Each structure stands twice: as C-alpha cells, then as structure tokens.
Amino acid sequence: MNSSKSIASFFAALLLMLAPQAVFAQANPANIEPMAPEAATPxxxxxxxxxxxxxxxxxxxxxxxxxxxxxxxxxQPESGAFGFQEQYSKDGQYALWMHNAILLPIITVISLFVLALLLWVIVRYNRKSHPKPSRTTHNTLIEVIWTVVPALILLVIAVPSIRLLASQYExxxxxxxxxxxxxxxxxxxxxxxxxxxxxxxxxxxxxxxxxxxxxxxxxxxxxxxxxxxxxxxxxxxxxxxxxxxxxxxxxxxxxxxxxxxxxxxxxxxxxxxxxxxxxxxxxxxxxxxxxxxxxxxxxxxxxxxxxxQGGTVGDEPAGETVELGEGAEAADGAGEDAADGTESEAEGAENDTVAVGARGTGRRS
The missing domain is CATH 2.60.40.420 (Cupredoxins -  blue copper proteins)
Structure with a gap:
C-alpha cells in the first residue's frame, strides 16, 4: 500500500515539474526553434x-x-470576415456557387419554416386556446409530405455535391x-x-x-x-x-x-x-x-x-548549373552535384558556378 502511494506521489511530482514547461512552450511558441535545415541558396x-x-x-x-x-x-484571411474567401480555382468557384445558390436558400427556407411552425404550434395549441389535447395518432398526407420533401431536398443537394467531389479527385x-x-x-x-x-x-x-x-x-x-x-x-x-x-x-x-x-x-x-x-x-x-x-x-x-532553382523544363537535360559569372563552364558531373544540392567546381572555368540542387533555396531578400 505504501509503495503504491510512493509511486503515485512520484508521478504527481513529475507532472508538477513538467506542467509549467508545457504551458510556457504553448504560451511562448516563438522560443521553440523550428527544425528546418539551413538552406543553401536564397x-x-x-x-x-x-x-x-x-x-x-x-x-x-x-x-x-x-x-x-x-x-x-x-x-488570405481577413480579420472579422464572415463567409468564404473569394475563390480562384474552378472547384472553389463551383463550391461557392453551390453554397450561395443551393445550400444557403434551402437552409434559410427550412429554418424559417420550422420557426413559423413552432410559433404556430405555440399559439394554436397552448392550454388556454386548446384545452382539450388532440388524440391524433397519424396522418397519411402529412407523413407522405415529410418523407417526400426531405428526399427531394437531399437529391437537390446530392447531385452538385457528387459532381464537386468527383472533380476534386479526377x-x-x-x-x-x-x-x-x-x-x-x-x-x-x-x-x-x-x-x-x-x-x-x-x-x-x-x-x-x-x-x-x-x-x-x-x-x-x-x-x-x-x-x-x-x-x-x-x-x-x-x-x-x-x-x-x-x-x-x-x-x-x-x-x-x-x-x-x-x-x-x-x-x-x-x-x-x-x-x-x-x-x-x-x-x-x-x-x-x-x-x-x-x-x-x-x-x-x-x-x-x-x-x-536548378530545375529543368520539358526535355531539357537534368543537372544544368546556374552561372553567377561570365565565361563559366559546367564541369562534368554537375548533374549529380545539382541533385545533391552541392557546389560543383569546373576545372579550367574562368569564374565559379553554383549548382542549385535538391535543397536549393533559402530566405528571400
């Protein structure tokens, strides 16, 4: 029993020691250095x-x-903005149209209908105006309506939704x-x-x-x-x-x-x-x-x-260098050096060349 209490006390003390550090880290995240490696070429x-x-x-x-x-x-996000950002892709424009032209009107109509129905029930069927409770157990017409109408609403929503989902994963x-x-x-x-x-x-x-x-x-x-x-x-x-x-x-x-x-x-x-x-x-x-x-x-x-960045376009050969001086010539094997992000020095070159490779950028100036 005493050993169990000792173990519990140990973990409680450990938690008390670590908790302030965790809180400090969350409150001051800027003090935690990112783990990104130093980049080679701005x-x-x-x-x-x-x-x-x-x-x-x-x-x-x-x-x-x-x-x-x-x-x-x-x-970009705007402070205090309410709603979606302006869309600059076809999928986004279609989704925004679907929201504004289909979802928002349907949601508005349903919300107003439910609110009106609730107010009508409160006024029409309260104890004062309707002292004798209704004993209605079912109504075929109402049951058909509240089955068919939601099904149609779901169908109207489903057709453009499926189209939007399909276009995103083509x-x-x-x-x-x-x-x-x-x-x-x-x-x-x-x-x-x-x-x-x-x-x-x-x-x-x-x-x-x-x-x-x-x-x-x-x-x-x-x-x-x-x-x-x-x-x-x-x-x-x-x-x-x-x-x-x-x-x-x-x-x-x-x-x-x-x-x-x-x-x-x-x-x-x-x-x-x-x-x-x-x-x-x-x-x-x-x-x-x-x-x-x-x-x-x-x-x-x-x-x-x-x-x-040292990359290629189309059928261009890989591993070409970016010249930083006039008259520079690429050395044999510059392609392999460029893929590794290392500097290649060309023998006999009048000026240095830099191969911008796999990790080839740093901070913009």
Missing amino acids: QNDVSPLVGAGERGDAAAGADAYVPMGPEMIKG APPADAVTIKATGYQWYWTYTYPDNGDFEIISNMMPEDEAEAKGFPAQLEVDNRMVVPVNTPIRLQTTAADVIHSFAVPSLWFKLDAVPGRINERIFQVEEPGIYYGQCSELCGARHAYMPIAVEALPRDRFEAWVRA
Missing part, C-alpha cells in the same frame, strides 16, 4: 539564368523570375505539374519531380520582416510554393513526423499529410497572385506558425523560376 539571390543558347537569353530577359510583391496578394491530365509537399514540425518542403526533382524549404518569415515588406505577419514565408496558372497541379502530400494538413481556402484545397502515406489531389489556379493557407491539423507547439504561401505565375515566368 531564392532572390540567384542571378538571372545564363543557360545554353536561346534558353539563357530568354531567362535573363523579361521572363526572369521576380517574386511577387504584396500588391499581388489575392487569397485523374491528373498528361500536362499536370507534379509537386510533392512534405510536412515537418514546423515547416514545409516542396519537391518538383517533373522539373529535375529539386526541393524548396519553406519557413514562416519573421513577423517584423514580413510587416516591413508589406506582407501579412504569420502568413508570409521565406520561400513560396510556385505554380503555373491555368495548369492542373497534381499535389501529393506526406509528412516526416506527425500528421499535418495542407490547406489553402481561396483555392478550395485541403489534403492531409500523413507519415508513410502519399495523398494526392489536383487543383488549378485561375489567376496569377499569392494565396495563403496554413497547416490545418494540430501538430505541436508551433502548429499555428506553419503557414503556406502559393505563388501562381504565368507559364514563362514559372519556367524561369524552375531554371533559377
């Missing part, structure tokens, strides 16, 4: 590409990637761009297997830095997930530690990221711009500080961005 520090022939000339010109500024923000078309989003505590990485398999590391931008640049605090990131507009995006999600959830409300997209499993859905952004989201699955002390930023670009600028 996104904005990559010089305009100088590739082979026409590709280099185009990338170094008007089509070179420049990160969008705060004036291009389109999808097989990706041949021209879809594949992106793999991996959730970590507490940041995201984005891999582009169709474009050389390079990887972007995305952390929340410090609040003071974001506000100084005109971006919303706790939503802006150091490196965004960049996608082409009007192109199907095949997004695959997974996680490295606990369950996360990739959610961007203005694109009508939410997909869980589960360790050891790949989930997949397609979406398509209709307009260039910046669209914010957040991890939507409780994942630890810094769950609220794990934002998502999607930057949608015209196709030519997206391809320039891909090349700036």
